[in-house]
Amino acid sequence: MSEDHVTFVERNRRTEQEEEEEENKKPRLTRWQRFYKSRITLLSIIAIIFAITVPVLVFYFVLTRPDRSVIPHTCAISSEFRIPCGDGNLTETECRNERFCCFDFTDEYCYHFLPSKYGYYPVDDASYYRNNRTHDVFMNNANPYLRLAVQYVNENKVKIILHYSNEDSTTIEENANYIVDRYEDTLGFDIYRKDPEILLLTTGLGPLMVSENYLEWSFYMGNTLFGLDELLFSGNETYSKVIYKNRIDHTTVPAFMGYTNGSYHGIAFDIAGPVEFLVLPSRLVSVRVLSSEQISFTFVTGPTPKDVQQQLYEFDLPPRWMLQPHICRNGTGDINSITEEYLSFIANNSDVEYATDCLHQNLHYLMYTMNDTEREVMDTTLDILRQNSKFIMTLYPQVPNENETEIYITAEELGLLYTSNDSQTTFVHSGVHLGKEVAFLDYAGDTGYIDTWFETMLNWLNLTQLDIDGFSLRDNWPDDEAFEMEWAEQLPYLNGTFMSHMSHTIAWNATSSLQQPHFRLHNNYANGQVEMLRRNFEELAFLTTSSYTTTTNGAYAQVQNMNTSWTNLRRVIKTSLTHSLFSNPFIFIPVCGSTSGYKPENQDILCSRWYISQYAVQHQDTSLKTKTFSVHVGT
C-alpha cells in the first residue's frame, strides 16, 4: 500500500501501532525502575548543570533496583514528586540551613531531599528506630524513637502501625498474599503482592518526622489513584484535603485505592486527629497529622474493587425503605405550629409517597420543654404520622442545659460531658447549638455509665411510647455554632485551612472523659456515638451525617447542608462512588425538600434521579458485572 492510499485515520492508527511496537521493543523495566524513570525529565535538564554527578544517578535509577543504603540525597527531583518542606514557603536560608531541605530559586520553593533527611534509623536489630534529626521542619523537638508493628489480619489484609509505645506486636503468617519488605537503613517499607511479585506501595520517598503535635509521612501506590472525595486523581495539580469533620465536610473518608498491572489494592487510615492529605501530581501522597498519635492503617490486596471494599469493611445493604425518600422539617416552633405545618403538608401532597418522616428536626429539643398538653398533641400527631410512614427521630449529640433537666444532671454526674478549666476550676464545657446553650456528651467514655445515661434519657423522653423506627443523627461531627478556632502555638502546622475545619465544632482543647484534649479523638466522634446507640437500641435504624468507618454494620449516611440542585447531584454522585468503597454505606439520602422548600413541580425529577443514583451506587456490584435493580420513589 503506497502512502497515497492511506487515509488520515489509517495513518494515525498506524502511528499509534508503530509507537506501541516501538514501546514493546524497549527493554522491560520493573515498576521501581519505571517509577524512577518518570522523574528523569527534570533530571536530564539538571544533568546539564550538574554534568558529573547527576548522569550517574540517572543511570543508576533506571537500570537497577535502588539499593537504598547507597543512594545519596538528591535535590534533582522533578516537580510533580516534590514534597513541600513545611508548607514550601521558606526563605533560602531557612530552607537549607535550618530545615535541611532543597531550595529551588526559580520558584522560591522549599522541598525535601530524596530520600528525605528526616527519618529514623534502626537500632537493636530494628526492634526500634532512632530519629536522625532533633527537630521537625517547624523546629519543634522531635520524638527520639519510633517502632513499627506489622500485624497480620488475614491473607489479604495487614495492619501497619508506626507508634512509640513499648510493645512490639509484629505478627506475620506464611499464607499471606502480600510481602512487607522493611528497609535496612531506615524506618520504611515496601508492600508487594506475592504472586506475581509486584510492588504495590512504597514509603521511603518522603520524610518521616514526629514531634509533639505533628506527624508527617508519605506513601506512593502508583500513578492511578482513587480516594478521598475525588474519585480519580487527575494528576495535573496538587490536591489538598483536610479531614477534621465539621459543617464544611463531615463525610470524607481517609482511604485510597490504587491500580497496578490489572489489579486494585486499598489503604484505609485510622487517624482521629486533624489530618491533611496532599496528593502531588505524581500521586505521591504526603500525610500530615496535627497530633502525634500513632499512624495506623490497613492495607488490603484486592485484586478487584469489590474485594478491596469487602476486605476493608464488611456491611450489609440497608433495608430497602431506607433508600426511599425521607422528609424532615427545619426551623423552630412550638408543637402546635409544627403539627399544623405537618397536617397541611400531607394534605397538599397526598400523592407524594415517602418512607420516613421526622415530624420536626428539632422535636428532641422541644420535648425538653413540653408540658403535658403539648405532649398529648405530639403523641396524637405521631399516631397520624405512623399511619403514613415510618418515624425517624432526630437525635443530636449535644445535651441542652435547659433548666438543668434530669438527663443533663445525670450526664454531668456520670462524668460523660466534656469539660474545660481555668486556672482554678474545672467546669462543664459549653457551646451553642440551634441557638441553645449545650454541653457535649463524650461517647468514648465509660460504656457502663453511657448505658445508664441512655436509660435515663429513655425514661425521661418516654421513648418506648414514642415507638420510633430509628434515629437520624444530625450535626454529629459535633456541631458548635459558637466556636471559632484561633491560632494555637502548640499546633505548628495550623494554617487557614485547618483553622476553618477546626471551627464550628467542639473546641479542640475541651477535655474528654478520657482526660484527653478533644482534637486527638475528633474524627472518631461519630463512630463512638453510633456504637453506643446501637448497643442500647439494637432494633433501630440509624442515619448519620458524619461518615462512620468501622468494620461492623452501623449507620447509613445522609446528606446534610446540601440543597437539591443539579450541581450538587453531580457532586454527590462522585463522592458517594468513592465513599461507598471505603465506609458505611453512603446512600447519601437527601432530605428532598422541607415543607418550606418543597416544590414538587421543580424537585420531583431531580429528587427521583438523586434517589435512583444513590440506590444504584449501593447496588452496583463493584466486580463490574451488570445488575438490574428497581427503585420506587415518589411520583
Ligand SMILES: *[C@@H]1O[C@H](CO)[C@@H](O)[C@H](O)[C@H]1NC(C)=O
Ligand atoms: C510566604 O511567607 C511569607 C512570610 O512568612 C508571607 O508573607 C507570604 O504571604 C507567604 N506566601 C504564601 C503564598 O503563603
Ligand SMILES: *[C@@H]1O[C@H](CO)[C@@H](O)[C@H](O)[C@H]1NC(C)=O
Ligand atoms: C541517620 O543516622 C544514622 C546514624 O548517624 C546514619 O547511619 C544514617 O545513614 C542516617 N540516615 C539518614 C537517612 O540520614
Ligand SMILES: *[C@@H]1O[C@H](CO)[C@@H](O)[C@H](O)[C@H]1NC(C)=O
Ligand atoms: C485537571 O484536570 C481536571 C480533569 O481532567 C480538570 O477538571 C481540571 O480543571 C484540571 N485542573 C487544572 C489546574 O488544569
Ligand SMILES: *[C@@H]1O[C@H](CO)[C@@H](O)[C@H](O)[C@H]1NC(C)=O
Ligand atoms: C503484569 O502482569 C503480567 C501478567 O500477569 C505479567 O506478565 C507482568 O510481568 C506483570 N508486570 C509486572 C511489572 O510485574
Ligand SMILES: *[C@@H]1O[C@H](CO)[C@@H](O)[C@H](O)[C@H]1NC(C)=O
Ligand atoms: C435550617 O435551619 C437552620 C437554622 O435554624 C438554617 O441555618 C438552615 O439554613 C435551614 N436549612 C434549610 C434547608 O432551610
Ligand SMILES: *[C@@H]1O[C@H](CO)[C@@H](O)[C@H](O)[C@H]1NC(C)=O
Ligand atoms: C398548602 O397549600 C396552601 C395553598 O396552596 C399553602 O398556602 C400552604 O402553605 C401549603 N402548605 C404547605 C405546608 O406547603
Ligand SMILES: *[C@@H]1O[C@H](CO)[C@@H](O)[C@H](O)[C@H]1NC(C)=O
Ligand atoms: C426555664 O427557666 C425559665 C426561667 O427561669 C422559665 O421561664 C422557663 O419556663 C423554664 N422552662 C422550663 C421548661 O421549665
Ligand SMILES: *[C@@H]1O[C@H](CO)[C@@H](O)[C@H](O)[C@H]1NC(C)=O
Ligand atoms: C402548655 O403550654 C401551652 C403553650 O404552648 C400553654 O398554652 C398551655 O397553657 C400549657 N398548659 C399547661 C397545662 O401548662
Ligand SMILES: *[C@@H]1O[C@H](CO)[C@@H](O)[C@H](O)[C@H]1NC(C)=O
Ligand atoms: C487546665 O488545666 C491544665 C492542667 O490540669 C493546665 O495545664 C491548663 O493550663 C489549665 N488551663 C487553663 C486555661 O488554665
Ligand SMILES: *[C@@H]1O[C@H](CO)[C@@H](O)[C@H](O)[C@H]1NC(C)=O
Ligand atoms: C409513658 O407513656 C405511657 C404510655 O402512654 C404512659 O402510660 C406513661 O405514663 C408515660 N410515662 C411517663 C413518665 O410519661
Ligand SMILES: *[C@@H]1O[C@H](CO)[C@@H](O)[C@H](O)[C@H]1NC(C)=O
Ligand atoms: C482553648 O483554646 C482557646 C483558643 O483556641 C483558648 O482561648 C482557651 O483558653 C483554651 N482553653 C483551655 C481550657 O485551655
Ligand SMILES: *[C@@H]1O[C@H](CO)[C@@H](O)[C@H](O)[C@H]1NC(C)=O
Ligand atoms: C495550608 O497549607 C496547605 C498545604 O501546604 C496549602 O495547600 C493550603 O493552601 C494552605 N492554606 C492556607 C489558607 O494557607
